[in-house]
Amino acid sequence: MLELSHHSITEYRLPSTGELVPLLQIAPSKTDTERLLLVSPELTDVLSAMVNRLRAPNGAIPLVASYDIRERVWNPPMPLLFQRSIGSENRPFTPTAIRKLLINALAATGLTDAGGDPLMFSPHDFRRIFVTDAIMSGLPPHIAQVICGHKSIDTTMGYKAVYPAEAIEAHRAFIARRRTTRPSEEYRTPTDQEWDSFLAHFEKRKVSVGTCARAFGSPCVHEHACVRCSLLRPDPAQRPRLEEIRDNLKARIIEAKREGWLGEVEGLQVSLTGAKDKIAQIDTALQRPTGAVALGMPAFTSLAGRTTSTSPQS
Numbered sequence: 001m002l003e004l005s006h007h008s009i010t011e012y013r014l015p016s017t018g019e020l021v022p023l024l025q026i027a028p029s030k031t032d033t034e035r036l037l038l039v040s041p042e043l044t045d046v047l048s049a050m051v052n053r054l055r056a057p058n059g060a061i062p063l064v065a066s067y068d069i070r071e072r073v074w075n076p077p078m079p080l081l082f083q084r085s086i087g088s089e090n091r092p093f094t095p096t097a098i099r100k101l102l103i104n105a106l107a108a109t110g111l112t113d114a115g116g117d118p119l120m121f122s123p124h125d126f127r128r129i130f131v132t133d134a135i136m137s138g139l140p141p142h143i144a145q146v147i148c149g150h151k152s153i154d155t156t157m158g159y160k161a162v163y164p165a166e167a168i169e170a171h172r173a174f175i176a177r178r179r180t181t182r183p184s185e186e187y188r189t190p191t192d193q194e195w196d197s198f199l200a201h202f203e204k205r206k207v208s209v210g211t212c213a214r215a216f217g218s219p220c221v222h223e224h225a226c227v228r229c230s231l232l233r234p235d236p237a238q239r240p241r242l243e244e245i246r247d248n249l250k251a252r253i254i255e256a257k258r259e260g261w262l263g264e265v266e267g268l269q270v271s272l273t274g275a276k277d278k279i280a281q282i283d284t285a286l287q288r289p290t291g292a293v294a295l296g297m298p299a300f301t302s303l304a305g306r307t308t309s310t311s312p313q314s
């Protein structure tokens, strides 16, 4: 997470439909493959808020050099998303700083575990959560490599307007150095068949009540019972259709109970809960502000003669 830079945010336009697919490039490491992840609308909002917060007047994010504690090398200056200003300079967040922030944040909430002890999260916990989510919408690296600016470099070229050439080269060199630590077969060129099936995956995501967000290469897990499925991203335009499905399910449950088809009632109830859940998701999405998510900017207030930093949302 701390290695995410402005260059990590990229997009791919599907040739057949013109749909823009936002993607996040995760740099490879000795133990992890390079991944190009499909970004959810919520994460896109958060990333856009972070970029807006960091942008200098010329549109660029300040370049900062981070120390790689595992490889024991300084990385080249990059427009890292996780950076903060200390004194007159910008510095990257370190793992230790993140750990301290987490400890302080959890202490401030007063939350405890089942045994009454203070909750403890390590950055690694978030990594697990993130990776779980990422794998659900991840792509094989050898396909990712082709999408990620190494065949079509439109997005990288877009950055050229605001970043010096060395910053872009440094980012590429960083990725190339990390790639050398991975088995070479991860970076083979995809076959025509693999590439076609990759494109077909996106085209087949559209279902009647929304979009299926299952990972590339994974089968449908719920036998196309999309209303019950957590992988469905419901389409707000299909709210009336979902209401129809909900009302129909209610009527079928009443009929099943009347006729004594108790074996069916349970399954219908699950579908009804799913339909209600999808409608609630649409309503939540419609209530969400259309602009970027406000993460709260630190402000300074004077307390008893001391200057402290607070967030307007805290």
Ligand code: SF4
Pocket: 207, 211, 212, 213, 214, 219, 220, 221, 222, 223, 224, 225, 226, 227, 229, 230, 231, 232, 233
């Ligand atoms: S049931 Fe789930 S996984 Fe299958 S097509 Fe529908 S949304 Fe996708």
